[in-house]
Amino acid sequence: MPPKKDAKDDGRIAENRRARYDYEIGETFECGIELKGAEVKSLRSKNVSFADAFAMLDGGELWLHSLKIDRYRQQSTIEELDPSRKRRLLVNKGELEKIRKLTEERGYTLVPLKLYFKGPWAKVLVGVAKGKTKEDKRDSIRAREASRDVARALRRG
Template sequence: MAKETGRKLIAQNKKARHDYHILDTYECGLVLTGTEVKSLRQGRASLVDGFAQLDGGEAWLHNVHIPEYSQGTWTNHAARRKRKLLLHRAEIDKLIGKTQETGHTLVPLALYFKDGRAKVEIALAKGKKEYDKRQTLREKQDRRESDRAISAARRRQRA
């Protein structure tokens, strides 16, 4: 049996990129139970309400929903339990300093398998104001329209 390589995405938090300015990203390992890993391998998870918190020099992931494993028995896990994040001490110390600044938080962006191990990408983020969200949507829409116009011009040029 060949060893699994590469990155296999399980869940993504698109709303986080809309609601926050992403300042920095970190890749973390996760401490999981066997049934959680099996549930993730089925591609089932939700990061929507998730957040990370630094507590006593350790990083914890809260409110990430990994549903119970369907073939699990009484050993099944709780769906929304807090899970420990595996980070280097220097990264944790840096994050402790940054999150104490006003308005900064840690949000999960993606949950994936990398070379067979479950990883979560967390971001140091600052909340956006309503007008920032509208501005971001407007820029995205303008970029899309300009790309369409350029591709339409190229099609006309070829014909």
């Protein structure tokens, strides 16, 4: 019998928490990601960084830029891959067209939110996002603190 999965082990590799602070996330899309060589093994050991990562439509395809997947430790040096190379995101044509229409509007961009395994496949959750201003960020912090204060008051009775 295979060992039971941990409650925390839901396949999540990494989450871009900074994106939820910097952007107002609209619609989200689940995309496959095209990986090469030992990148899958590197993902399984969670050697990944979302810093400055973004997605872009280019030539009718969706590409993920600046996602840094570090080299797998036991990988041979015969095939050296650039850790920050652009990677193709796999979506169907209908979703691609919907993403294209949403990102054509001024101020909207595609931001990777989460990287996870769904079965044997690596998936990326991409969100159509609009940048927040400093005032918007302050408002979201105030709202979060207010909800925490209410929760504390309810717990105390």
